[in-house]
Amino acid sequence: EKVIIGTFGDPTPSHVAIAQGKFVKATGWNIEWRKFASGADVIAAMASGDVQLSELGSSPLAIAASQGVDVKLFLISFLIGSSESLIVRNGSGIDKTADLKGKRIAVPIGSTSHFSLMGALSHWGINQKDVKIIGMSPDQINAAWAQKAIDAAFVWNPVQSVLLENGKRLISAGEIAKWGYPTFNGWVVNPKFAAKNAKSMAAFAKTMNEANADYLNNKAKWTADSTPIKQIAQSTGAQASQVPTILDGFTFLTASQQGAWLDSHAADALKRTADFLKANGRIDTVSKNYSPFVDSAIAKSVQ
Amino acid sequence: MNSTTRSKSPSALLILRRARAAKPGQIYGVPGQGDSVLISFLVIIGLIFFWWLFTTLGLIKPLFLPSPQAIVEKFLHIAADGFTGSSLLVHVRISIFRVFSAFFLACVIGIPLGLWMGMSPIARGIFDPPIEFYRPIPPLAYLPLMIIWFGIGEESKILLIFLSVFAPVALGARSGVKSAAIEQIHAAYSFGATRWQVTSQIILPSAMPEIITAMRIGIGFGWTTLVAAEMVAATEGLGYMVLSAAQFLQTSTVIVGIIIIAAIAYTFDFMMRFVERKVVPWKGRT
Amino acid sequence: MNSTTRSKSPSALLILRRARAAKPGQIYGVPGQGDSVLISFLVIIGLIFFWWLFTTLGLIKPLFLPSPQAIVEKFLHIAADGFTGSSLLVHVRISIFRVFSAFFLACVIGIPLGLWMGMSPIARGIFDPPIEFYRPIPPLAYLPLMIIWFGIGEESKILLIFLSVFAPVALGARSGVKSAAIEQIHAAYSFGATRWQVTSQIILPSAMPEIITAMRIGIGFGWTTLVAAEMVAATEGLGYMVLSAAQFLQTSTVIVGIIIIAAIAYTFDFMMRFVERKVVPWKGRT
Amino acid sequence: MAALSIRDVSCVYPAAGKTGQIHALQGINLEIEQGEFVVALGASGCGKSTLLNVIAGFIAPTQGTVTLGGEPISGPGADRSVVFQKHALLPWLNVLDNVAFGLKIQGKNRPAREKVACKYIKLLGLEQFEQSAVYMLSGGMQQRVGIARALTSDPEILLMDEPLGALDALTRERAQELILKIWNETGKLMFLITHSVEEALFMGTRLIVMSPSPGRISHVFDLSFNRRYLATGDARAVKASPDFIALREKILQIIFRDDEGTHHE
Amino acid sequence: MAALSIRDVSCVYPAAGKTGQIHALQGINLEIEQGEFVVALGASGCGKSTLLNVIAGFIAPTQGTVTLGGEPISGPGADRSVVFQKHALLPWLNVLDNVAFGLKIQGKNRPAREKVACKYIKLLGLEQFEQSAVYMLSGGMQQRVGIARALTSDPEILLMDEPLGALDALTRERAQELILKIWNETGKLMFLITHSVEEALFMGTRLIVMSPSPGRISHVFDLSFNRRYLATGDARAVKASPDFIALREKILQIIFRDDEGTHHE
Numbered sequence A: 001e002k003v004i005i006g007t008f009g010d011p012t013p014s015h016v017a018i019a020q021g022k023f024v025k026a027t028g029w030n031i032e033w034r035k036f037a038s039g040a041d042v043i044a045a046m047a048s049g050d051v052q053l054s055e056l057g058s059s060p061l062a063i064a065a066s067q068g069v070d071v072k073l074f075l076i077s078f079l080i081g082s083s084e085s086l087i088v089r090n091g092s093g094i095d096k097t098a099d100l101k102g103k104r105i106a107v108p109i110g111s112t113s114h115f116s117l118m119g120a121l122s123h124w125g126i127n128q129k130d131v132k133i134i135g136m137s138p139d140q141i142n143a144a145w146a147q148k149a150i151d152a153a154f155v156w157n158p159v160q161s162v163l164l165e166n167g168k169r170l171i172s173a174g175e176i177a178k179w180g181y182p183t184f185n186g187w188v189v190n191p192k193f194a195a196k197n198a199k200s201m202a203a204f205a206k207t208m209n210e211a212n213a214d215y216l217n218n219k220a221k222w223t224a225d226s227t228p229i230k231q232i233a234q235s236t237g238a239q240a241s242q243v244p245t246i247l248d249g250f251t252f253l254t255a256s257q258q259g260a261w262l263d264s265h266a267a268d269a270l271k272r273t274a275d276f277l278k279a280n281g282r283i284d285t286v287s288k289n290y291s292p293f294v295d296s297a298i299a300k301s302v303q
Numbered sequence B, C: 001m002n003s004t005t006r007s008k009s010p011s012a013l014l015i016l017r018r019a020r021a022a023k024p025g026q027i028y029g030v031p032g033q034g035d036s037v038l039i040s041f042l043v044i045i046g047l048i049f050f051w052w053l054f055t056t057l058g059l060i061k062p063l064f065l066p067s068p069q070a071i072v073e074k075f076l077h078i079a080a081d082g083f084t085g086s087s088l089l090v091h092v093r094i095s096i097f098r099v100f101s102a103f104f105l106a107c108v109i110g111i112p113l114g115l116w117m118g119m120s121p122i123a124r125g126i127f128d129p130p131i132e133f134y135r136p137i138p139p140l141a142y143l144p145l146m147i148i149w150f151g152i153g154e155e156s157k158i159l160l161i162f163l164s165v166f167a168p169v170a171l172g173a174r175s176g177v178k179s180a181a182i183e184q185i186h187a188a189y190s191f192g193a194t195r196w197q198v199t200s201q202i203i204l205p206s207a208m209p210e211i212i213t214a215m216r217i218g219i220g221f222g223w224t225t226l227v228a229a230e231m232v233a234a235t236e237g238l239g240y241m242v243l244s245a246a247q248f249l250q251t252s253t254v255i256v257g258i259i260i261i262a263a264i265a266y267t268f269d270f271m272m273r274f275v276e277r278k279v280v281p282w283k284g285r286t
Numbered sequence D, E: 001m002a003a004l005s006i007r008d009v010s011c012v013y014p015a016a017g018k019t020g021q022i023h024a025l026q027g028i029n030l031e032i033e034q035g036e037f038v039v040a041l042g043a044s045g046c047g048k049s050t051l052l053n054v055i056a057g058f059i060a061p062t063q064g065t066v067t068l069g070g071e072p073i074s075g076p077g078a079d080r081s082v083v084f085q086k087h088a089l090l091p092w093l094n095v096l097d098n099v100a101f102g103l104k105i106q107g108k109n110r111p112a113r114e115k116v117a118c119k120y121i122k123l124l125g126l127e128q129f130e131q132s133a134v135y136m137l138s139g140g141m142q143q144r145v146g147i148a149r150a151l152t153s154d155p156e157i158l159l160m161d162e163p164l165g166a167l168d169a170l171t172r173e174r175a176q177e178l179i180l181k182i183w184n185e186t187g188k189l190m191f192l193i194t195h196s197v198e199e200a201l202f203m204g205t206r207l208i209v210m211s212p213s214p215g216r217i218s219h220v221f222d223l224s225f226n227r228r229y230l231a232t233g234d235a236r237a238v239k240a241s242p243d244f245i246a247l248r249e250k251i252l253q254i255i256f257r258d259d260e261g262t263h264h265e
């Protein structure tokens, strides 16, 4: 059975497991890892039923859940810290938040980055109309940046680290999270698919937890010239020298933390995300309660 | 017994399939005779009814197809409050501005150039290769080049639309030159006309029907390319509205956008037909 | 003194501008007479030369316009090693497959449906509203709906291309029905033909020239839509190649892709012209 | 009993645009025997084509009946073939297949229909062109193909609506002679519409002159010039004979009068 | 000295397709005086239009000279107007502007050109249609507009290439009479091509019969039937007179002979 699994190409420890074929072995699926530009593409693909299992940001997940897509969050990939940030280009004349007015800020529309950016602007009291928010995929941001066509960008890795070569971080998603706009990447699945593939799902979660644990337990050993880092660099296109720093920007949960976090934080974060998006006129409907879209059972089963 | 059964191979089926002599005023056997407006009307009503029925009964999730009411509501809502901070009018205006300025430029450059190409083998030799080369290439394919060359501002958007309008308009004007009957040209020359007089007073007016048709086709192409032009780095416009609403799975906004685009495209086409009737009333009558 | 100066308002300028009587075999005053192939050839050579010159002198950065050599090299490189893990042949094949299967479907469904619409006011009444509604909408605008409805697999890609081909083909077949002269139809009826015989032996062959023209237009539209179809979640295809190369500013790959697309589009069109000459040799001669 | 019997036929077209009804035919009575050659002549718009269409079965008369061999006509049929002025050949078929087209429609197999077609191809002198594309032929040849095709189904009546109108003078004279020869050989009932008085006189055994508004038969003449031609083979002598000229002038006068009456232009 | 003098003119078209050269005209000599009405008649392809185009200045002869009032013709000019069979009117102009078109080309201002145009519009009986769109007119009316337009520039020569070929019989007879009336009133040199022997005889003062391959003038006849018509006003009587008929037959014989010689079809 062929299963398409969506990812975004963030350089995470799971790439080591992928490269070693651990997921295929554990789940028994014939997996095609498909890189999507952003969560917006994923939720459309999941709505159509073509993708059953994918990584997804909290913001597109809130959108999908609110719009009635049949998805359940069953595992946290990582909590977003400095792995997504607002980078301002050197020479753009932006030094402080007030300078953002009238500038061109690129961001993947509908993504966690977009949500963080909107959150930050509203926290700073900057009207979204006073800046030019331009929708672009991370790769397009990379290209536009090289041409100085944009002044700032809110984006994830590996593109973020490329932008940093010629720009500086104005604020990270982690800081914005503290103002009430938390974001995370999670693994979502179509519940019917999950029910049919209960064993493989558990195996998937287990393999994922092990990959993260491998990193968390051996952080010091994962240096730029270590095998796992090289492997991550190779499969994501990030520079090996930057991968350790990039990895620092993610907050991975251990197997034992997963279930608890899903139960206590996930639904609430989704609800607040959805409310904010509705207030911004981006979506029409918000569910009262987002716990139906969270399923901690799988995570708990492999604790 | 009638004439049908008198024919060489009579059969009950044949009689059924054969029409009887038409009434005076009808022409016998014209394929497709008959009015279809009423049926169309019923079909539209029926489609909307079933749309309403299925969505209201909840057989189709609003994510896939919102109900007609939801579309209307969404339209009213966007009309009142705008979309992503700009009013609907702004989105419509910027899109129309882009298409129209590209269309205007394409006509101003393409029509004289096309006429010149029709009139002169030298102009034809020079401009044929580049036009024929880029013409079959999908605008989306060269959109990346436009962005690399001209940035993400209005220039690249308008240029993209311009290019898609330019080729049909120029080639239409070029082939329109052939519309002038040689008798008309000879008549002018035998009154002592100069080449310039023949061009302006015979060839240009003769080419008008074809030029206007080309303009109609061109504006259709331009409108089609608008969405591509607004795909990258737009912050306003109907194409932007549709594409970015899609990112939030706002199916109702997508459909509202599509309907507005279709409506404006119709209006454009209607205007061009009007212009055609006014400018070349003799079209198809000589 | 010649006839020019005998005319009512002689002037040196006039004489200069007026042509003398043509030689036998030429028709006097035909606009645009003369061959332009040589000039076109020189223009192409010249364009490539200047392209080479400016890029080789470093006046244009390769990001903006790679040199012709670089394009050739890139082409050879992609031809040998493929692009993002698939060989060039695979990209070409999948794109051609998508366009052709959509085109095939559109013809298989669109031509009979169009003929039926031409023949029957009922069919016209039923199918006119939906076709006329979606026809002016840019495929990119309804791409999001296609994805939500039909996913990111081949179905939605082929369907998107199908829709862009279907409308022109069906409407071409529909209006082709009118090509049959009423005399031809009457002749058939007076031999005792059934409606079905008239349709298959008079109306269909009469409509063929227009159907083939519509197919030519349709395949052009299909090719244009291919890039849009390969925009989302594709992993193979020429459109995917161009768009994803563009995301990494691989200008030379973008240009190689564009040239391949243009070349295939030409080949398609050439084939259709060939088919046209074979199938309807009488076109324009009755 | 007449072969073709037109009794009290009227044909009223509904208002075209804002103007009132058009009385294209009114009270037409005509009995035509097998073997007659009827020619209809008259100013433009006097209803000639309408009458032919009624006989062919393409139009049902508003009033009156048309019977063929005693049976009412209710639609087109293989017993009446029509030769049109133009556009009626099928360019996707070669000469042979065009001629055999009627037989194909009637379900004859290929050998059978080619045998019949070849007979008429020979009769019309088209032997060398059997395999030619019809659109490559001259106008005169095309008309011959049209006539051959009409003859293949061995109709009782051959209806011709200005069949020679688009031909140049010389080709036209030859075609006239050819049609007369065929009429003579087959003895079919022929009904021919023309604008040329000379052609009408030369070809018909009966000439009906029609007048417009309402379309009616204003004069009928019995003719025998065609017999004279068939007897002598000298068309020019027939057309130059004083009685021919005299009748021609008489008829022209009638038509001119009609025409002035209706302010035709 | 003749007004229009055609001396030893030949016109050879280069090979069309694979076949050899076409001798469209060979050794044409013709001297035409002011006020003559020359009619050219001949089988299709015998070079009539080529001759007219040489006179009009649209084609330079391969050999020989054409002079008008002693001066060689080297291109089209306002001293020679052409009336075409069709397609020569400008549908974007109304009748008045079509008639005035030549004067506009020649730089006359609007009042001046409308004055002249109105004169000819009256002459051709088009007064009620001044503001009409030309494409709404019947074929006969359109030809009248074409003739009026040709006359406005007061040319020395009026060249007409089958101007009446597309008209129906009645309209055609009237147009013939009209052209003769104008010729009579203006005294212009007229050169008319026709396929109709009757028309040729009726209208010309000189008839040239041309033969094809190579195109040449095979017979010349001096005529006076048009004078007879202008004197009596009875066209029908002229056309029915025995000498008219006799000459018609003679000429038809000549043409038929030509035509058989070339296996024309």
Ligand SMILES: Nc1ncnc2c1ncn2[C@@H]1O[C@H](COP(=O)(O)OP(=O)(O)OP(=O)(O)O)[C@@H](O)[C@H]1O
Residues within 6 Å of the ligand: B024, B025, B026, B027, D013, D014, D016, D022, D023, D024, D042, D043, D044, D045, D046, D047, D048, D049, D050, D051, D215
């Ligand atoms: N389908 C129609 N609907 C309305 N009026 C018609 C129709 N067909 C013919 N007429 C009118 O009926 C009258 C007779 O037409 P018909 O075609 O029979 O004339 P005709 O004698 O054949 O003329 P022509 O010599 O020009 O062919 C004309 O006034 C014509 O305008």
Ligand SMILES: Nc1ncnc2c1ncn2[C@@H]1O[C@H](COP(=O)(O)OP(=O)(O)OP(=O)(O)O)[C@@H](O)[C@H]1O
Residues within 6 Å of the ligand: C024, C025, C026, C027, E013, E014, E016, E022, E023, E024, E042, E043, E044, E045, E046, E047, E048, E049, E050, E051, E215
């Ligand atoms: N532009 C041309 N190039 C080559 N051959 C030509 C050209 N124009 C005419 N011809 C040939 O020259 C010959 C004379 O042609 P022309 O048109 O003068 O004949 P015509 O007498 O006017 O014939 P018609 O009565 O058919 O109008 C014909 O054989 C014709 O095919």
Ligand SMILES: NCCS(=O)(=O)O
Residues within 6 Å of the ligand: A008, A037, A038, A039, A040, A055, A056, A057, A058, A059, A060, A108, A110, A111, A112, A113, A156, A185
């Ligand atoms: N940060 C992950 C990308 S998205 O799913 O939010 O688009």
Ligand SMILES: [Mg+2]
Residues within 6 Å of the ligand: D048, D049, D050, D161
């Ligand atoms: Mg008629």
Ligand SMILES: [Mg+2]
Residues within 6 Å of the ligand: E048, E049, E050, E161
């Ligand atoms: Mg000619």
